[in-house]
Amino acid sequence: MSQEQKAVPACAPRTLAQANEPARQGAVHTLTILGATGSIGKSTLDLVERNPGMFHVVALTAQTNAAGLAEAAKRARAELAVIGDTACYGELKERLAGTGIKVAAGQRAVVAAASEPADCVMAAIVGAAGIEPTFAAARQGRRLALANKECLVSAGNVFMSAVARWGTELVPVDSEHSAALQALHGAEPESIEQIVLTASGGPFRTWTADRLAAATPEEALRHPNWSMGAKITIDSATLMNKGLELIEAYHLFPVRADQLGVVVHPQSIVHCLVSYTDGSVIAQMSQPDMRTPIALALSWPRRMSAPTPRLDLASIGVLNFEAPDETRFPALRLAREVLRKGGTAPAILNAANEIAVQAFLARRLGFSGIADAVAQTLEAAEGRGLMSEPEALNDILAVDAEARLLAQSVLGS
Ligand code: NAD
Ligand code: MG
Secondary structure (H helix, E strand, O other), X not given: OOHHHOOOOOHHXXXXXXXXXXXXXXXXXXXXXXXXXXXXXXXXXXXXXXXXXXXXXXXXXXXXXXXXXXXXHHHHOOOEEEEOOHHHHHHHHHHXXXXXXXXXXXXXXXXXXXXXXXXXXXXXXXXXXXXXXXXXXXXXXXXXXXXXXXXXXXXXXXXXXXXXXXOOEEEEOOHHHXXXXXXXXXXXXXXXXXXXXXXXXXXXXXXXXXXXXXXXXXXXXXXXXXXXXXXXXXXXXXXXXXXXXXXHHHHHOOOOHHHEEEEEOOOOXXXXXXXXXXXXXXXXXXXXXXXXHHHHHHHOOOOOOOOOOOOOHHHHOOOOOEOOOOOOOHHHHHXXXXXXXXXXXXXXXXXXXXXXXXXXXXXXXXXXXXXXXXXXXXXXHHHOOOOOOOOOXXXXXXXXXXXXXXXXXXXXX
């Protein structure tokens, strides 16, 4: 995709750097968390709890964890708790009986919760399941703290033009994009030469291709630096996560695809580097703890306190950087290719990857089979004429559904 093909070429200065409604110091902010029982959801709730009087929680949602959701809703004194899976409604209702917290269930109710007026919605549902609720949250035209990268990957142009139309203030939560937001603050698009995202390299950074082929879910779930949900942890092991993040960065920031790079940095201290036409490079550093970028997304353009371990460079001593190996980790190359192709290609890659990761976690597919399945699904999708230019959310949802079926048939399930 060239810069010209983007829906909103200079989106960053407008939707990222200039707050519509700058954080009002001392005011209570209403907040909704989609995916409240997940890794990002829990970290967000931790910050809410540690900063009493700063936020009023409107709604919390989860998919199946009724116990976790009920507990979180009680602690945060939420107005509303919504469970996606209707089979869990009875349990949620029972657990919240007598608390005065409203309860609801089903995917429509999750979308309705996302639409409840709130100063900020944290979009932290995992996967393409988050697309519709994230759109609903963005439609409010207020602040959207975006963790659900799959929404931006699958629906990039459609999402960014909707965000611009609705005047939504989009603030990224992904650590590399939060870092880029800071390193880009106040920059003129013409002065940006390159944005380089760092990748930890995951648990298999030094493994040979043979050893990789036999990697188990337990090994892949053991991330060296970050504690995250299962899906993104597997994506970090294949480097698909970095590929999804390149696509995410492409839509968020005023750069062309060829201005985006990746460098492997095993310590995960530097999160992103922005180089400028004068030779300057601005990097953001912090300990790998998602509460730092979450705090920034909640308080931008101000800063709030976060109880994360502080960075002590003298005790770390050395920071290493190396080029990514796209032969052992082909997912990164596939993501670059779909970014170049544009249209529905990234949505197909994302859907196929979700199916392949599920199959790997269920031990129906080997580790190296994940990227293979994605490549084969992309090829099959091309043959079926699924590559097109989506115009609306429904086009993306339809392609996502078809790509899932194709991926399942590629996997023989
Ligand atoms: P997670 O698996 O820990 O949590 C996912 C949340 O989504 C849970 O609350 C779950 O109940 C909910 N959910 C799952 N399926 C759903 C469905 N079908 N409908 C509605 N809700 C559903 O995931 P996570 O690690 O917190 O990641 C959330 C998002 O944030 C992902 O898009 C991920 O890529 C992104 N992200 C996460 C991290 C991290 O450190 N965890 C970092 C950067 C970006
Ligand atoms: Mg990231």
